[in-house]
Amino acid sequence: MTSDARPAPVKDSAPVGFQEHDHQTCVETALASVEARCSTEGLRLTPVRRKVLEMLLQEHRALGAYAILDRLRAEGFGSQPPVAYRALDFLVQNGFVHKIERLNAFVACSHPGQSHSPAFMICRKCDAVAEAQSAPAKGVLGAAARAAGFEIERTVVEAEGLCPDCTEKA
């Protein structure tokens, strides 16, 4: 058995922000932007890392580490968990990929290059994931944190619900 999360409605052009778009261009642009940042910052976008990033950009939805691993194996890369996790660590550390805690899975960043604290909308039916901006530290939470003396370093914001497509079908 291959470890793809769910049957998953495979469409040629997947949603970003749940919208149809020119996917090929979108992948290429993102990749180029990551390459640029790597070379200016002296980061090493090695073959495994690049491959993982490409896969995630291509899919445009959250993939589990083992789904990624399967694909790496298929392409002749190492096929043991650490291979995938190390590549993912690198990509996450540098903001090229985000981890979706709710799903224990990973998505390529939709706005690479921009510093951001991302928020995600996750469709519980088709697993599509869209990235948005958030500013949680600015709102009620920020106030609570200041009141409590808690220093926020990082936030996870994930909304679960139904994407437009799935809403329609229901």
Next chain:
Amino acid sequence: MTSDARPAPVKDSAPVGFQEHDHQTCVETALASVEARCSTEGLRLTPVRRKVLEMLLQEHRALGAYAILDRLRAEGFGSQPPVAYRALDFLVQNGFVHKIERLNAFVACSHPGQSHSPAFMICRKCDAVAEAQSAPAKGVLGAAARAAGFEIERTVVEAEGLCPDCTEKA
């Protein structure tokens, strides 16, 4: 080995919102409130479920399912994963306990009875967890969701950082 998450600074009186408080009273009140809700709503707070809830209230921090399981075993309950997961499911479903996605762990709700969409502050050093309110659907994220046609059903908001205690020590 027993599966307690980390060495964990055991203190007699643990933080709620990172503050000292009369823990015994706090546990009792919470438990009473849950019992009340169960009886008015016809929910069955069985021995396992009650025990798990007590443990979480007592600890006042996030415990993993297997740490819970260890304690259940010690008390003579079933010791297989489903036992813990089922009790946790019940408690989470009914809002008596929350899952911290970031930690794959569980905490007792600090405001049982009030309907709420909780937000958490998690200390990355000592694993203390404080619960606050959030209204993520009201802010930037809500706007993005409406724009995208995404229907939010539930949100996860978790802030990671340093609690007052750990900040001091640093």
Next chain:
DNA sequence: CAATACATGATATGAAATAACATGACAAGT
């Protein structure tokens, strides 16, 4: 070219979660 950082490969294991099936406890309907 040697020293050193960093990246990968491979083995093993730990930790989190669920599937599937059997048993028990209890209330409602006949």
Next chain:
DNA sequence: ACTTGTCATGTTATTTCATATCATGTATTG
């Protein structure tokens, strides 16, 4: 009382996610 249905629990096995560790390789860079 007995059967049926529902819900909770127990148990086995397996899947999925993640990391520790050690050995090996490959770039820089001094």
